Amino acid sequence: MEHVRCNLCGADDTTVRYPCTINPDERRDWAAFRCTYSGYGRHHTIVQCQRCGLVYTDPRPNDHDIVETYQAVEDPLYLEEREGRVLTFERHLKPLERLTRPPNGRPLLDVGCYTGVFVEIAGRHGWEAWGVDPSRWAVEQAQAQGLDVIQGTLETADLPEAHFDVVTMWDVIEHVTDPCGTLQQAYRLLKPGGLVVVHTMDIDSPFARLMGGRWPWLMEMHIYYFSRHTLRAMLEQCGFQVLSDRPQGRYLRLGYLMNRVGALMPLVGRPAEWLVTKLGLRGLAVPVNLGDLFTAYARKPADAVT
Numbered sequence: 001m002e003h004v005r006c007n008l009c010g011a012d013d014t015t016v017r018y019p020c021t022i023n024p025d026e027r028r029d030w031a032a033f034r035c036t037y038s039g040y041g042r043h044h045t046i047v048q049c050q051r052c053g054l055v056y057t058d059p060r061p062n063d064h065d066i067v068e069t070y071q072a073v074e075d076p077l078y079l080e081e082r083e084g085r086v087l088t089f090e091r092h093l094k095p096l097e098r099l100t101r102p103p104n105g106r107p108l109l110d111v112g113c114y115t116g117v118f119v120e121i122a123g124r125h126g127w128e129a130w131g132v133d134p135s136r137w138a139v140e141q142a143q144a145q146g147l148d149v150i151q152g153t154l155e156t157a158d159l160p161e162a163h164f165d166v167v168t169m170w171d172v173i174e175h176v177t178d179p180c181g182t183l184q185q186a187y188r189l190l191k192p193g194g195l196v197v198v199h200t201m202d203i204d205s206p207f208a209r210l211m212g213g214r215w216p217w218l219m220e221m222h223i224y225y226f227s228r229h230t231l232r233a234m235l236e237q238c239g240f241q242v243l244s245d246r247p248q249g250r251y252l253r254l255g256y257l258m259n260r261v262g263a264l265m266p267l268v269g270r271p272a273e274w275l276v277t278k279l280g281l282r283g284l285a286v287p288v289n290l291g292d293l294f295t296a297y298a299r300k301p302a303d304a305v306t
């Protein structure tokens with residue numbers, strides 16, 4: 001475990017917002033870093049910077065261990081939940097494309113693309129879609145489908161500078177060890193006038209505040225908990241002009257959703273999942289928006305010197 005300073009303002013001045021729920025004698029559970037892991041409520045100490053308000057995990061496993069873990073992660077359940085993700089990404093593309101000119105084969109990069117679902121859909125929409133992800137397993141899945149996906153991180157992948165019109169990060173920034181550094185890399189890879197799109201959870205949303213320590217996104221694999229305010233501040237610090245940030249939910253299949261509810265609240269979720277299965281509704285796609293997920297859109301200035 002290592003101690004980290006605030007990634008937004010550099011201060012080392014925090015208060016505990018949610019105490020650690022992991023027994024120190026417990027063996028490290030690497031499955032906790034799977035995308036579909038349902039170990040809700042299990043997390044290290046979550047603190048809040050007294051100077052800028054950024055919420056993050058501190059102390060945390062060291063950076064090397066975190067990166068190694070993401071390289072090794074395998075997650076077959078993710079493939080099963082493909083249908084919900086396809087619907088979610090189709091819906092995410094609409095507001096994005098309102099902020100860009102028509103794709104016309106222009107380059108887009110999806111950071112943390114995992115098995116490449118968004119890369120595939122963006123390609124179908126007319127983007128020259130690229131992806132990058134540290135997971136060897138996920139990248140093999142993507143490449144087997146003929147998608148242009150590179151294994152690595154923005155630091156290690158040899159990507160061209162000032163090349164992309166759009167860089168997207170769907171549910172990624174809460175996992176990276178240096179979000180400010182990741183946004184700086186995105187800035188470097190974008191053309192002047194290019195768009196960065198960041199989707200993450202909102203720790204200051206009314207639902208998160210209502211749930212407190214029971215908010216389902218408090219999980220070991222999330223090491224940064226942004227609000228619309230702190231993400232905006234970080235984007236601006238990295239040179240971006242923020243265009244908007246607004247709540248944006250996702251689609252999940254009902255069977256999968258009930259399985260998650262069951263992991264969080266077994267007394268309600270397990271009978272509900274049984275009922276949904278009995279009624280043959282597991283495959284039904286339902287929109288989920290509790291206002292605690294949001295998307296920020298920001299531009300690299302058109303007159304930026306690259």
Ligand SMILES: [Zn+2]
Pocket residue numbers: 006007008009010011049050051052053054
């Ligand atoms: Zn701070």
